[in-house]
Amino acid sequence: MERARIIQDMKSIVGKENVLSSEMQLNLYNYDASLIKAKPDCVVLPSSTEDVSRVVRYAHENRIPVVARGAGTNLSAGSVPIKGGIVLHFPRMNRILEIDVENQRVVVEPGAITLDIKNAIGKHGYLYQPDPASEKATTIGGNMAENSGGPHCFKYGVTSNHLLGMEVVLANGEVIEVGGKAHDCPGFDLTGILVGSEGTLAIATKLILRMVPKTEAVKTLLAIYDTIEDGANTVSAIIAAGIIPTTLEMMDNLTIKAVEQAYGVGFPMDAAAILLIEVDGLKDGLDRQVELISTVCRNHKVREVRVAKSEAERMKIWAGRKGAFGAVGRLRPNYLVNDGTVPRTRLPETLKQVIAIGEKYRLPIANVFHAGDGNLHPLILFDERDKDELERVHRAAGEIMKLCADMGGTISGEHGVGVEKLGGMELIFTKEDLRAMGRVKKAFDPDNIFNPGKLLPPESFVERNSAC
Amino acid sequence: MLEHQKLIVSLEAIVGRENLLVEPEALLPYALDGKTPQLAAFPGSREELSALVALGVSQGLVMVPWGGGTKMAMGNVPPRVDLVIGTARLDSIVDYDIANLSVSVESGMVLSRLQEKLAREGGGFFVPLDPSGTSSSTVGGIVAANDSGPRRFLYGTARDHILGLKFVSPTGKQVAAGGKTVKNVAGYDMTKLMIGSMGILGVISEVTFKILPLPEKQSTACLSFSDAAQASKMARKIVHSSLYPATVELLNPRAATGLGLDLPNAYLLAIALEGFTEAVERLEAEMKKMAAEAGAQQITLLEGASHDAFWTAYRDLSLNITKTCPEVLSFKANVPISKFSELASLYEQMIGVQGSAFAWTGQAGNGIIHGHLLLADAVAGQGEFFVSLIGRLTSEAVNRGGNLLLRSCPLALKEKLDVWGMPAAGRLIMRRIKDEFDTADLMNTGRFFKAN
Numbered sequence: 001m002e003r004a005r006i007i008q009d010m011k012s013i014v015g016k017e018n019v020l021s022s023e024m025q026l027n028l029y030n031y032d033a034s035l036i037k038a039k040p041d042c043v044v045l046p047s048s049t050e051d052v053s054r055v056v057r058y059a060h061e062n063r064i065p066v067v068a069r070g071a072g073t074n075l076s077a078g079s080v081p082i083k084g085g086i087v088l089h090f091p092r093m094n095r096i097l098e099i100d101v102e103n104q105r106v107v108v109e110p111g112a113i114t115l116d117i118k119n120a121i122g123k124h125g126y127l128y129q130p131d132p133a134s135e136k137a138t139t140i141g142g143n144m145a146e147n148s149g150g151p152h153c154f155k156y157g158v159t160s161n162h163l164l165g166m167e168v169v170l171a172n173g174e175v176i177e178v179g180g181k182a183h184d185c186p187g188f189d190l191t192g193i194l195v196g197s198e199g200t201l202a203i204a205t206k207l208i209l210r211m212v213p214k215t216e217a218v219k220t221l222l223a224i225y226d227t228i229e230d231g232a233n234t235v236s237a238i239i240a241a242g243i244i245p246t247t248l249e250m251m252d253n254l255t256i257k258a259v260e261q262a263y264g265v266g267f268p269m270d271a272a273a274i275l276l277i278e279v280d281g282l283k284d285g286l287d288r289q290v291e292l293i294s295t296v297c298r299n300h301k302v303r304e305v306r307v308a309k310s311e312a313e314r315m316k317i318w319a320g321r322k323g324a325f326g327a328v329g330r331l332r333p334n335y336l337v338n339d340g341t342v343p344r345t346r347l348p349e350t351l352k353q354v355i356a357i358g359e360k361y362r363l364p365i366a367n368v369f370h371a372g373d374g375n376l377h378p379l380i381l382f383d384e385r386d387k388d389e390l391e392r393v394h395r396a397a398g399e400i401m402k403l404c405a406d407m408g409g410t411i412s413g414e415h416g417v418g419v420e421k422l423g424g425m426e427l428i429f430t431k432e433d434l435r436a437m438g439r440v441k442k443a444f445d446p447d448n449i450f451n452p453g454k455l456l457p458p459e460s461f462v463e464r465n466s467a468c
Numbered sequence: 469m470l471e472h473q474k475l476i477v478s479l480e481a482i483v484g485r486e487n488l489l490v491e492p493e494a495l496l497p498y499a500l501d502g503k504t505p506q507l508a509a510f511p512g513s514r515e516e517l518s519a520l521v522a523l524g525v526s527q528g529l530v531m532v533p534w535g536g537g538t539k540m541a542m543g544n545v546p547p548r549v550d551l552v553i554g555t556a557r558l559d560s561i562v563d564y565d566i567a568n569l570s571v572s573v574e575s576g577m578v579l580s581r582l583q584e585k586l587a588r589e590g591g592g593f594f595v596p597l598d599p600s601g602t603s604s605s606t607v608g609g610i611v612a613a614n615d616s617g618p619r620r621f622l623y624g625t626a627r628d629h630i631l632g633l634k635f636v637s638p639t640g641k642q643v644a645a646g647g648k649t650v651k652n653v654a655g656y657d658m659t660k661l662m663i664g665s666m667g668i669l670g671v672i673s674e675v676t677f678k679i680l681p682l683p684e685k686q687s688t689a690c691l692s693f694s695d696a697a698q699a700s701k702m703a704r705k706i707v708h709s710s711l712y713p714a715t716v717e718l719l720n721p722r723a724a725t726g727l728g729l730d731l732p733n734a735y736l737l738a739i740a741l742e743g744f745t746e747a748v749e750r751l752e753a754e755m756k757k758m759a760a761e762a763g764a765q766q767i768t769l770l771e772g773a774s775h776d777a778f779w780t781a782y783r784d785l786s787l788n789i790t791k792t793c794p795e796v797l798s799f800k801a802n803v804p805i806s807k808f809s810e811l812a813s814l815y816e817q818m819i820g821v822q823g824s825a826f827a828w829t830g831q832a833g834n835g836i837i838h839g840h841l842l843l844a845d846a847v848a849g850q851g852e853f854f855v856s857l858i859g860r861l862t863s864e865a866v867n868r869g870g871n872l873l874l875r876s877c878p879l880a881l882k883e884k885l886d887v888w889g890m891p892a893a894g895r896l897i898m899r900r901i902k903d904e905f906d907t908a909d910l911m912n913t914g915r916f917f918k919a920n
Contacts, residue, residue, distance in 0.1 A: 192660025242681035285746030413651035
């Protein structure tokens with residue numbers, strides 16, 4: 001369909017003030033935090049479920065791609081409209097609709113910022129557990145689409161463990177509710193299958209999240225190591241000691257230096273690795289847990305264990321972790337971050353090989369990651385203007401992905417497949433596995449209008465009206 | 469369809485004569501809502517399972533997966549049953565990675581057997597699931613039925629503990645979903661789709677669980693109240709506190725006596741406390757204090773063997789009730805947590821008027837009521853009344869933002885009802901998923917989507 005016509009029709013459906021279509025505006029929607037770029041035909045800013053439904057129905061009738069976009073922080077090109085079409089952007093649907101304290105649920109619109117939601121319920125003494133590092137910017141709709149994780153997922157799980165229901169718009173524009181404030185909605189777990197579906201099955205217009213009472217106490221430790229292996233080995237040893245911390249985060253020397261130079265949070269510049277460990281719960285017994293952890297660290301040749309003595313000290317340590325990507329980003333013009341995940345027992349050898357891959361392709365790699373989950377985040381640093389280097393980056397990234405698959409892990413722990421990891425899907429799934437996913441796609445979106453070209457390798461799904 | 473003898477020969481070729489049941493008497497225990505299958509086969513490997521399903525599809529057989537049989541009362545009445553596929557022989561451990569906190573087992577493994585093995589490992593580990601049917605529920609059945617127990621208050625349900633699973637699709641193909649890492653967003657979360665799918669999207673052959681270290685100390689504060697409202701009030705206080713016990717379970721007097729333990733004939737609030745020793749000791753003290761303030765009649769602390777005995781009896785309550793009473797109607801109602809106590813009281817009134825004994829247990833922190841109507845032979849000639857009663861019980865749950873499904877029900881009633889009470893909105897998309905997976909509609913036909 002002709003672009004001008006789409007724009008015209010969109011203006012008549014949602015009003016011209018809610019449609020962006022100038023070249024400059026479209027250029028603002030041609031990217032996300034991945035390396036892939038593509039422009040939409042137009043951008044629509046819906047204000048209501050009805051707007052979304054009408055736009056989708058139009059797109060369905062005219063076979064136009066629809067890509068839902070949150071804050072555009074996606075790391076796998078999930079929000080880049082690679083087949084053009086309509087981008088639905090949600091800044092006007094960012095309300096917290098209801099904080100239902102008695103039922104421990106918060107109902108929000110998809111454009112609500114994750115941290116805003118947490119702050120709002122925090123006033124009532126409640127928590128929403130998932131904590132993606134980019135929570136200051138990310139929208140909850142984006143968290144849903146990508147099944148976002150974060151440092152505290154080790155104990156508390158990812159977005160799908162805390163999202164209990166949604167109102168969604170289906171590919172034909174129909175609006176349905178899945179799940180709800182109550183548990184165990186009869187039938188299939190549609191909420192479960194939609195979370196992490198990267199906008200390819202349905203578009204959420206309302207989300208119901210679980211909120212839980214704040215934990216009584218928390219203790220944060222910083223363990224400093226002279227070798228990366230000692231740090232990595234400590235991770236499994238803590239768990240073997242019967243302790244499940246909320247967080248087990250690791251940073252390597254390159255990251256430590258970058259963070260220290262950027263924020264001056266007090267990390268020792270010469271450390272090979274640091275582990276950020278947090279335990280929470282009732283205050284009773286927490287000091288003993290800290291002591292147990294310290295002992296495990298000492299058994300693994302830790303140089304020093306620091307325990308945060310105040311909330312300010314704790315926040316300082318966390319600022320270093322949460323700002324790590326940004327700090328590393330200052331070192332070179334670009335970085336590519338992978339998020340392959342391995343069984344945590346394979347972490348030490350995987351790390352060793354990641355370092356070897358960096359050396360092989362002559363690329364600096366900074367590691368800052370969720371060690372407890374075995375979820376790596378090697379940040380490959382480069383300059384995209386250097387074509388040779390860019391080529392080496394892609395090869396190194398591919399090799400790291402394969403390494404994680406070979407270790408019995410997966411190609412993505414929390415950033416999604418999008419476009420960037422499509423080629424990796426066959427490293428971990430058979431054709432039958434992928435065909436089963438294709439069936440789900442077909443049941444929800446037979447004409448492939450929702451975020452086409454993402455998540456599923458093309459051969460695993462055949463569109464209804466496709467010639468083949 | 470091949471004639472019966474030829475079919476037997478084909479099945480024998482897959483599983484062996486000794487793993488095939490063909491005699492009507494031998495098949496009687498596998499009757500489903502009065503429908504006896506033609507045959508029952510017990511594959512010994514994933515490959516055999518796959519070949520069985522492929523044969524079943526090619527012959528147009530209606531197939532029913534069967535684990536420990538504890539949940540076979542769930543589901544609508546099937547129009548017919550041809551082949552029962554039993555998972556009893558699929559009971560080995562496939563991958564045992566304690567340091568990774570994961571374990572993969574075949575679907576026919578009885579959960580309690582796995583728990584026993586994990587408990588002996590190092591400092592002890594466990595799968596944080598406590599569904600009904602302690603000694604017979606298989607991993608595959610628990611997952612397919614999405615069964616859960618009181619400890620879900622602290623630990624969550626199958627969707628929170630399963631890292632991956634394998635299944636044989638309704639076309640006989642082997643499919644793997646998820647993996648063995650805690651985080652995994654590669655592709656659709658197919659694991660979630662299979663949890664609670666009641667065997668209609670395929671037969672689960674293997675499950676990978678996330679495991680946890682056993683708590684250092686466990687005990688249960690068992691508090692009795694003369695009045696449900698007092699108990700509920702205390703439950704609410706706990707649920708909104710930072711105390712995080714493992715369970716906030718309420719039992720009415722009939723359920724409490726049904727446990728067969730020496731417990732007061734009263735409303736019982738059972739708060740399981742687990743974790744590090746200091747934390748559990750603190751919780752015990754808090755519970756005693758709160759219970760006294762709430763007007764509890766009796767405060768008992770169950771530890772060691774008495775703690776274990778209580779929760780084993782609790783998990784087996786529904787099975788035991790079914791054994792002691794010929795006709796039982798069991799339901800599960802889910803509502804937002806603030807509606808829990810008013811709905812439980814309302815149900816007591818509604819059912820009390822009818823005159824049946826009514827045992828219920830409820831998870832105050834999750835808004836779940838498990839109700840059991842002990843009907844004796846009361847259903848005879850009263851079908852319409854009960855259909856209407858179930859309709860009213862359902863409406864009360866739905867009006868409060870919840871739902872109600874029947875877990876078991878006398879056949880005479882079941883034929884007149886849809887046991888799932890599925891919401892109309894999601895039904896169409898669920899049906900489309902089913903049709904994509906099982907084009908010939910042969911897996912558990914009619915039990916999930918009622919035959920028209």
